[in-house]
Amino acid sequence: MTRQDVLEQTKKIIYDCFPDMKDIDLQEDSVINTETAIDSMGFVLVICKLEALFDVRIPERQWKKLQTLGDVVDAIWKRIA
Amino acid sequence: MRFDSFEHMLRHFALTTPDAPALRYEKETLSFAALRSRVLTRSGELKNTGKSCLGLLCDGSLDNVVELFAANLAGLQVVLLDASLEAEVLKTLIHYTDVDLLWGDEELKDELEISLMSGVRDGAGRILFFTSGTTERSKAVVLTDHSLCQSAWNGSAKLPLSPQDTLLCLLPLGHVFGFVCGLLWGLSCGCCVALGRGQRHYIDDCDFYRPTAVSVVPMLLGFLMKMRCVNPELKLVLVGAGDCPPSLLSAAAASGLRVSFGYGLTETSSGVAISVSGDPYAMEVCPDDRISIAEDGEILIEAPTCIMQGYYKRPDATREVLRDGVFHSGDLGRFDENGLLHITGRKKDILVLPDGTKIFLPEYESALMQTLGHTELAVMLKDDRPVLVFSGEGDAKGIFEKLRDLMRSLPRGQQITEVLLTDEPLPRTATGKIKRWELQQKVRTIA
Numbered sequence: 001m002t003r004q005d006v007l008e009q010t011k012k013i014i015y016d017c018f019p020d021m022k023d024i025d026l027q028e029d030s031v032i033n034t035e036t037a038i039d040s041m042g043f044v045l046v047i048c049k050l051e052a053l054f055d056v057r058i059p060e061r062q063w064k065k066l067q068t069l070g071d072v073v074d075a076i077w078k079r080i081a
Numbered sequence: 082m083r084f085d086s087f088e089h090m091l092r093h094f095a096l097t098t099p100d101a102p103a104l105r106y107e108k109e110t111l112s113f114a115a116l117r118s119r120v121l122t123r124s125g126e127l128k129n130t131g132k133s134c135l136g137l138l139c140d141g142s143l144d145n146v147v148e149l150f151a152a153n154l155a156g157l158q159v160v161l162l163d164a165s166l167e168a169e170v171l172k173t174l175i176h177y178t179d180v181d182l183l184w185g186d187e188e189l190k191d192e193l194e195i196s197l198m199s200g201v202r203d204g205a206g207r208i209l210f211f212t213s214g215t216t217e218r219s220k221a222v223v224l225t226d227h228s229l230c231q232s233a234w235n236g237s238a239k240l241p242l243s244p245q246d247t248l249l250c251l252l253p254l255g256h257v258f259g260f261v262c263g264l265l266w267g268l269s270c271g272c273c274v275a276l277g278r279g280q281r282h283y284i285d286d287c288d289f290y291r292p293t294a295v296s297v298v299p300m301l302l303g304f305l306m307k308m309r310c311v312n313p314e315l316k317l318v319l320v321g322a323g324d325c326p327p328s329l330l331s332a333a334a335a336s337g338l339r340v341s342f343g344y345g346l347t348e349t350s351s352g353v354a355i356s357v358s359g360d361p362y363a364m365e366v367c368p369d370d371r372i373s374i375a376e377d378g379e380i381l382i383e384a385p386t387c388i389m390q391g392y393y394k395r396p397d398a399t400r401e402v403l404r405d406g407v408f409h410s411g412d413l414g415r416f417d418e419n420g421l422l423h424i425t426g427r428k429k430d431i432l433v434l435p436d437g438t439k440i441f442l443p444e445y446e447s448a449l450m451q452t453l454g455h456t457e458l459a460v461m462l463k464d465d466r467p468v469l470v471f472s473g474e475g476d477a478k479g480i481f482e483k484l485r486d487l488m489r490s491l492p493r494g495q496q497i498t499e500v501l502l503t504d505e506p507l508p509r510t511a512t513g514k515i516k517r518w519e520l521q522q523k524v525r526t527i528a
Contacts (some may be wrong), residue, residue: 023298044284
């Protein structure tokens with residue numbers, strides 16, 4: 001498993017959860033709450049699915065700090081690498 | 082039944098229904114007798130610390146609830162803090178409210194320890210909640226276990242639960258709506274309160290606890306409905322702390338849920354009016370409260386049993402809103418022909434332009450959202466002219482194009498003069514309201 005794998009899996013989960021976003025090319029610096037149109041509840045859903053997929057637990061206190069797609073990937077990668 | 086204090090409530094049920102479940106958290110269940118016993122034990126320990134003001138870094142757990150009741154019983158002032166806030170913000174709040182003892186996450190406590198103060202002399206019974214800061218910086222609202230218990234009674238008089246019910250508490254305890262309508266409402270009716278296991282379990286808490294009632298903010302109701310994670314036993318949803326779109330309401334009703342709305346503020350210890358009949362937007366005033374409508378439409382509240390003592394260390398701010406026992410809510414409303422209260426907007430959400438023209442923001446922004454098909458926007462003033470702050474992808478020219486017809490229908494003074502694009506999400510409170518004071522500061526920096 002590489003960091004790139006985590007990135008691809010994260011993007012896949014976002015696209016699966018939000019099919020309307022298929023046309024958006026997500027980048028590492030894409031800001032989750034605005035560029036992706038994922039609201040705060042949608043963000044909770046994505047994080048929960050990622051936690052289950054990678055069997056990691058990101059403390060809720062840190063969720064607010066995850067602003068970009070890259071931040072999310074880093075938070076997971078840090079816990080499995 | 083009406084209770085004078087947390088201890089009165091716990092003692093009553095510990096004596097009358099000692100084995101009935103009071104609290105559930107994950108797989109642990111505490112009966113009323115066990116809950117009171119733990120509260121009494123912990124209260125004794127807290128008395129021996131010699132401390133006088135406890136800052137609770139709320140995590141919504143069973144221990145969190147026990148600590149809160151115990152500190153109150155021990156005569157400590159209790160300050161409910163949102164543990165998800167940045168440490169620097171928490172330090173400021175701790176300093177402001179004289180906290181000399183912390184409870185919560187050990188790592189966070191260590192970080193905050195340095196900001197502890199020397200406590201208070203007269204804090205017994207006080208519970209401090211922070212206002213949501215929708216229109217200005219957060220203030221600590223001084224409530225008491227007495228006022229909170231009266232508020233819970235007020236609500237349950239209109240919307241009673243039975244001991245056979247299970248109330249799911251999903252909202253943060255540091256939010257007065259979450260505390261009163263997610264916790265006290267259930268306990269004061271003698272029913273079991275299931276404590277939500279955090280945001281990551283929003284999706285499966287209903288399935289795990291099988292509640293019959295739940296208190297939510299509109300955004301959370303939307304999530305529960307969208308994800309279809311409502312259990313078949315759930316029959317009652319109490320929605321508060323924000324406007325709920327009719328489409329969401331229809332979806333809830335189609336699922337067989339009874340939806341009630343509550344209206345109230347932190348300053349009134351939560352709800353003062355609640356809808357109990359067919360129309361969820363038409364609310365009956367709670368028994369202890371008197372509501373009148375001022376000439377300008379502002380909702381004025383007399384709630385002698387539930388009203389705050391004041392804003393902590395802010396007598397000036399208290400005098401602005403609480404005069405001769407009447408609380409000036411800042412919200413606009415009207416009574417219909419049946420005497421039911423309808424909320425029509427927020428007085429503080431009015432922009433007044435230099436020419437005297439007024440813009441009623443909820444209505445205006447709703448029209449903009451509808452036209453643009455985008456909800457992350459707000460209207461603010463820049464150089465005394467209305468500008469649109471648009472959060473997300475878009476270009477100013479395209480946005481203006483879409484708004485052309487709408488703008489033409491408005492007086493010139495109310496027309497949007499500039500579109501400010503931002504990548505950042507709009508600053509919002511825990512309940513989803515825009516923090517206008519904060520956004521106004523940012524308007525100056527948005528290109």
